[in-house]
Amino acid sequence: MYLCKIFQKPDFDMKTVQLLDKKFVLSISEKEIRNAINAIAKQINTDLKGKNPLFVGILNGSFMFAADLMKRVTITSEITFIKVASYTDTQSTGIVKELLGLECDVKNRPIVIVEDIVDSGLTMKKIIEQLRAKGAEEIYVSTLLLKPDALRFKVPLDYVAIRIPNEFIVGYGLDYNGYGRNLRNIYTLVQE
Numbered sequence: 001m002y003l004c005k006i007f008q009k010p011d012f013d014m015k016t017v018q019l020l021d022k023k024f025v026l027s028i029s030e031k032e033i034r035n036a037i038n039a040i041a042k043q044i045n046t047d048l049k050g051k052n053p054l055f056v057g058i059l060n061g062s063f064m065f066a067a068d069l070m071k072r073v074t075i076t077s078e079i080t081f082i083k084v085a086s087y088t089d090t091q092s093t094g095i096v097k098e099l100l101g102l103e104c105d106v107k108n109r110p111i112v113i114v115e116d117i118v119d120s121g122l123t124m125k126k127i128i129e130q131l132r133a134k135g136a137e138e139i140y141v142s143t144l145l146l147k148p149d150a151l152r153f154k155v156p157l158d159y160v161a162i163r164i165p166n167e168f169i170v171g172y173g174l175d176y177n178g179y180g181r182n183l184r185n186i187y188t189l190v191q192e
């Protein structure tokens, strides 16, 4: 007898999500994210061809972006990761802690920082200072997201995939107190 199995498809694309005490609503789809990453990867492949860049992913937030970006980078290159933290709850603390240091030599080669989001720009400013102190000279910044209205520090922004309003978001690597990083779309905080 033929047994018909009923598979229930998980709902990866729910319109709203609840994380701890906060509610978030879908704002940027997986498809939009993919298209935006394709565009910057293309630009990086053109601009840095033959220059053997070292990509430096910033953990934890950039893990999904770094993976998807690197799948589209076709030029000779390496990737490494460092870990920093500056956010608690939905606010930046203003202090950038280095939790995991750099293992690769950054001298004499272009560095491409791979970040999830540039908000005030403080984290990026500090990371650039740390890389310069280690001897990096040619530094480029690639970020999945930029909040132009929140920017307070002058930092280079070479490859920006998506610009967003000054609102708190989660998903695609970004978290609210540790939760929501696994979401494949991006969700915006619903203000009560």
Ligand code: IMP
Pocket: 061, 086, 087, 092, 115, 116, 117, 118, 119, 120, 121, 122, 123, 124, 167, 168, 169, 170, 174, 175, 176
């Ligand atoms: P900045 O130092 O103010 O530019 O903040 C950058 C860091 O704060 C990012 O690397 C993120 O980890 C975190 N961050 C900024 N905005 C958001 C957000 O809307 N959701 C989640 N994390 C954020």
Ligand code: MG
Pocket: 058, 059, 060, 061, 062, 115, 116, 117
């Ligand atoms: Mg980050």
